[in-house]
Structure formats: C-alpha cells, structure tokens
Amino acid sequence: MACIDKLAEDILNDCVDVGKKGLDSRKAVLINIDDIDRAATTLTGATITALTLKAGTKGFNCEFYKELASVNSAFAPSTEDVDGFLHNFLCRLPTSSAVNAERAKEIANGRFVAVVETRYKGVDQKDAFKVYGIENGLKLAEMTNDSLANSGASLFTVSTEEGDVEQYPYNIYLDTDYATSKADFDAAFAQA
Amino acid sequence: MKNEARLKIIEVIKAGDKEVLKNFDFLADEFKRKTGRNVVKGCRASVRFMVLTLNYFTTMSEFKFNGRNVHYKYKNELGVQVRIKADGLTDEEALKFLKQKPERISLFSEYPKDWKELIKGDIETEAERIQRLEVEAEAVEVAKAKAEAVNSKTNQSEKVEKQIEEAENEQSDSVNSVVEDIVAAAEAEAIKAAEEATASAGSDNNSLPSKEVLLSMSLTDLRAKWPTVKATSVKTFVEKLLA
Numbered sequence: 001m002a003c004i005d006k007l008a009e010d011i012l013n014d015c016v017d018v019g020k021k022g023l024d025s026r027k028a029v030l031i032n033i034d035d036i037d038r039a040a041t042t043l044t045g046a047t048i049t050a051l052t053l054k055a056g057t058k059g060f061n062c063e064f065y066k067e068l069a070s071v072n073s074a075f076a077p078s079t080e081d082v083d084g085f086l087h088n089f090l091c092r093l094p095t096s097s098a099v100n101a102e103r104a105k106e107i108a109n110g111r112f113v114a115v116v117e118t119r120y121k122g123v124d125q126k127d128a129f130k131v132y133g134i135e136n137g138l139k140l141a142e143m144t145n146d147s148l149a150n151s152g153a154s155l156f157t158v159s160t161e162e163g164d165v166e167q168y169p170y171n172i173y174l175d176t177d178y179a180t181s182k183a184d185f186d187a188a189f190a191q192a
Numbered sequence: 193m194k195n196e197a198r199l200k201i202i203e204v205i206k207a208g209d210k211e212v213l214k215n216f217d218f219l220a221d222e223f224k225r226k227t228g229r230n231v232v233k234g235c236r237a238s239v240r241f242m243v244l245t246l247n248y249f250t251t252m253s254e255f256k257f258n259g260r261n262v263h264y265k266y267k268n269e270l271g272v273q274v275r276i277k278a279d280g281l282t283d284e285e286a287l288k289f290l291k292q293k294p295e296r297i298s299l300f301s302e303y304p305k306d307w308k309e310l311i312k313g314d315i316e317t318e319a320e321r322i323q324r325l326e327v328e329a330e331a332v333e334v335a336k337a338k339a340e341a342v343n344s345k346t347n348q349s350e351k352v353e354k355q356i357e358e359a360e361n362e363q364s365d366s367v368n369s370v371v372e373d374i375v376a377a378a379e380a381e382a383i384k385a386a387e388e389a390t391a392s393a394g395s396d397n398n399s400l401p402s403k404e405v406l407l408s409m410s411l412t413d414l415r416a417k418w419p420t421v422k423a424t425s426v427k428t429f430v431e432k433l434l435a
Contacts (some may be wrong), residue, residue, distance in 0.1 A: 007417035040273070052265065052273065055293075185278070192276070192289065192296055 019119040023069055024128075028091060029115040029188050030158075031059040035139035036113065037191075041160055046168040048131055050175055051189055052113075058190035059115070062091050071116055071132055073169040084165025086130040088141075089114035093154040097144060102141060104154055111137035115173060117185060124177035129185055131171040136164040197222060198250050198283075199321065205247055212243060219246060255286035256302035264299065268292070287315045406430040 023159070031053065040052035069091040076086045089112075093100040114132045121128040132138060136176070138158035147153040160166060175181050201222060204282075212219065212363070216239075220231045223242045226249055232238045236241035269292060276289050280402040285366070291311040297303060304310065359382045374383055407430055413419070414429050 038282065055266070056258070083428065170406075180275075183263045183275070186261060187265075190264050192264040192266035192299065 012051070013170040014176065015121055016144050020118070022067055022119040023064075023071070024117040025118050025185070026065060027063045028062045028071075028089065029059040029185060030089075030136050031113045031115055031189060032057070033111045033133070034061075043134075047172045047174055048134065048168075050171055051131070052182070053189050055191055059188040061188055062114075064091055064094075068092055069116075071114065071130060071170070073132070075169070076165055078165075080164065082165060084167055085169045086160040087114075087138060087170070088157055088159045089116070089132055089138055090155070090157045092150065092156065094151075094155065096147070096152045096180070100136060102156065104156070107156060107158065108140045108143065111139050113190070114158065115137060115185060117182075121178070126174050127172055128178055129181050131173050131175035133158075133160060134171050135166050145192060180188065201246050201250050205243055205250075212239070218242070222246060243428055251282070253281045253286060254285060254302070254304045255281060255285050255300055255307075258280070258301045264289075266292070281308075284315055285322075287311050291315060291379075333338070403434065404432060406433065 035053045035057040037052045037054045040050065042050045069089075070091065071087070071089050073085045073087045075083070077083050093103055113134055116130050116132075117128050118130055139161045141157050141159040143153070143154055143156035173181055173185075175184060201219065202216075204211045204219065209393055213233075216231075219242060220233075223229065223231055223246055227245060231242045257278040260278060264276050265273055266276065266289070268288075269276050273384075276285055286300070287307075289308055290307065294308070294311065297307065401409075407426060409426070411423075411426050411429060412428065414433070418433055421429055421432050423432055
C-alpha cells in the first residue's frame with residue numbers, strides 16, 4: 001500500500017462545528033492490551049469501527065472528577081526510526097487506599113489502551129470517542145503520590161513507550177453511531 | 193409464566209381489541225393466575241387494566257443483570273457480534289445468552305431457579321418467531337405456485353398429446369385410404385388379367401383336365417390357373433369349375 005504523503009482534502013474552519021476542550025462522562029476506559037481481539041477489531045484509517053475484546057474480558061473504568069484527567073499526543077520525528085505520534089493519558093488514583101495500591105502496581109506492570117469521550121463530539125456526534133495506544137499500548141511513564149498535594153491522590157501518566165509510535169495522533173471509535181458507541185463505552189466494552 | 197402462554201398473550205394483545213375479546217377467557221385465566229383477581233368482561237376499565245397488567249408481566253424478564261444499564265457484546269451461534277442489554281432484556285434473549293455459555297450466569301443478579309432446565313429446550317425470541325412464521329408462509333406460497341405450475345404443465349401436455357393423437361389418427365386415416373386405393377387398383381388389374389386369361393382359355397374349355405386330375409391338384413394351383421373361380425376347398429372349386 002502506498003504511503004500517505006500528500007494532503008487529500010482542505011482543512012476547514014466551520015463555525016457550526018467548533019472545537020471544545022475537555023473530557024466528558026467523568027470516566028475513561030482502560031483496556032488491557034492483551035484482552036483485545038485483534039482479528040475482530042476493525043480499523044478504517046483513523047476510525048475504529050469495531051473494538052472487540054476476547055470473550056469473558058472487559059475494560060476497566062478510570063473515574064475522575066472536575067478536569068482531573070486528560071489525553072494528549074505529540075508528533076515524534078526520528079532520524080533513525082519511523083516517524084509517528086506519542087500518546088499520553090493522565091489520570092489519578094483518588095485515594096491512598098489498599099485497593100488503589102493494588103491498582104497502582106497493576107498499572108505499573110501492564111500495557112493499556114485508553115478510550116475517552118471528549119466534550120467535542122463533531123458532526124452527528126461521530127467524533128465523540130477517542131482511542132489512545134491502539135497499536136502499541138500505553139505503559140506507565142510516571143506516577144507520584146504526595147500526602148501534601150492533590151488531596152493525597154496518586155497522579156499517573158501512561159504513555160507510548162520509547163521506540164514505539166502510533167500512526168495517528170488519536171483514533172476515533174465509532175461503531176455504527178454515537179448511541180451504539182456510547183453503550184459500548186458505558187459497558188467498558190465488556191465481551192461476554 | 194410459561195413461554196407458550198406468554199407468546200400467545202403478546203400475540204393477542206398486539207392483534208388488537210377484537211382478538212382480546214375473542215381470547216378473553218384465556219387472558220382472564222392468566223390474569224387471575226398472576227394477580228389472583230377476576231376480570232369483569234362487561235367493564236371496559238377492568239378489561240383495559242387486565243391488558244395493561246398482562247402486557248407488563250409478559251415484557252418483564254425473570255432475568256436481571258448485575259448492575260443497571262449493563263450491556264454486553266458477544267458472538268452468537270452464527271459467529272455474528274451481537275449485543276445484549278439490561279434495558280429491555282427478555283427471558284428468551286437471556287436463555288439464548290446462557291445456553292451458549294452457562295457460566296455467564298455469574299453476570300446475573302436474578303434468575304429463575306430452573307434456568308438450567310429452561311436452557312435445555314429450543315429457545316426462540318419474539319423476533320425469531322415472527323421471522324420463522326414469515327419464512328414458513330413464504331415457503332407455503334412457493335410450494336402452491338410450484339404445484340399450480342406443475343398442474344398447468346400437465347394440462348398442457350395432455351392437450352398436446354391429444355393433438356398428437358388426432359394428428360396421428362388423421363395421418364393413419366389418410367395412409368389407410370392410400371393403401372386401400374392401391375389394393376383396389378391391384379385387384380382390378382388382377383381381375384382384368386384373369387378375364388383376359390379366361391377369354392384366351394375359353395377355347396380350351398374342352399381341354400379341362402379330368403375330375404380326378406383336378407381333385408389331385410392343390411387349391412393354390414387351382415386358383416392360380418382359374419383365378420375367377422372362388423372357393424375355399426378343392427372339392428367345391430372343382431365342382432364350380434366343371435359347372
């Protein structure tokens with residue numbers, strides 16, 4: 001397949017379709033990358049039209065309040081490796097409890113895909129859900145816990161690992177329409 | 193509520209008021225079984241209440257997932273990715289879901305005690321039942337159309353056979369008449385030749401062999417020599433000849 005190295009369409013500024021910042025739903029879904037059924041997951045360019053997990057698995061909700069979770073990506077040019085984008089998902093474990101200590105250890109050892117719902121939903125709400133780390137997963141890059149800051153919460157960032165890149169700055173999750181995609185997101189992509 | 197009774201109630205309620213009144217006794221029995229209350233047929237409000245209550249009971253599922261607004265994706269028996277939701281869950285959907293993998297019972301907070309027995313039989317959702325009835329109706333119509341086509345073909349072939357028979361008869365008639373003409377012509381010629389032979393042999397009448405000689409000849413030879421004489425035995429032939 002030929003490389004995409006030319007612009008194919010205009011970059012428009014539509015006053016009806018304006019940008020918005022922030023995440024919605026007060027939660028993100030973290031999926032263990034090994035639980036993704038790659039054969040049944042379908043992508044068309046940047047859009048994931050079916051995100052299917054292995055039978056009996058599900059994603060896990062990572063809840064937050066206010067604006068205390070975010071996602072971002074950055075282009076990473078390389079003289080030696082393939083150029084691409086680095087993805088980041090920032091969130092927090094709200095309390096310094098035993099349960100959250102277990103979660104912290106699991107996050108430290110795991111590799112995840114993060115799905116979020118942004119406040120910007122696009123035309124016909126088709127761009128509401130963003131997926132980060134679908135190709136290579138996100139690994140823990142940083143976690144800090146300070147009893148004097150952030151109400152004792154543990155802040156963490158999972159990122160694209162060094163040496164890996166993603167082909168798109170973010171992927172869009174859209175299975176049929178917003179309602180169907182929202183139902184999947186709310187159910188944390190649980191596969192029976 | 194048993195599945196058959198439930199499906200019948202759904203069908204009757206969907207069909208409208210006429211069907212409700214037609215099946216009133218059945219609905220009233222089911223209503224009494226569920227609520228312990230009687231229904232007065234003449235009272236519209238009572239009948240309406242019965243219909244609403246039965247509608248509620250038939251759409252209510254005995255299965256409940258853990259948690260509200262739960263939604264699972266899974267591959268059905270055809271390998272197609274489908275969804276099952278807590279919202280609007282029916283017993284049939286839950287049973288099909290469990291029949292595929294009974295260990296999924298852990299996803300339910302409420303379920304009937306005999307769920308293991310229920311998943312053993314054939315399970316058909318309302319949508320599948322409607323689809324099955326449509327397919328069966330279509331199959332019946334196709335079979336009817338085929339039978340009609342076969343019948344019309346048979347009639348056609350009978351007609352054609354008759355026509356062929358008639359044509360053959362005509363043909364055989366015409367052939368027969370030709371044959372008859374040929375035979376008649378041959379006979380006429382034979383008669384003519386025989387008359388000529390008789391005329392030429394007329395003078396040789398006195399030279400007829402004796403009776404004993406004639407009687408010793410075969411009928412074939414006699415006929416060949418004297419074709420105008422008709423007889424079926426030598427004795428009769430000789431008598432006629434000498435006469």
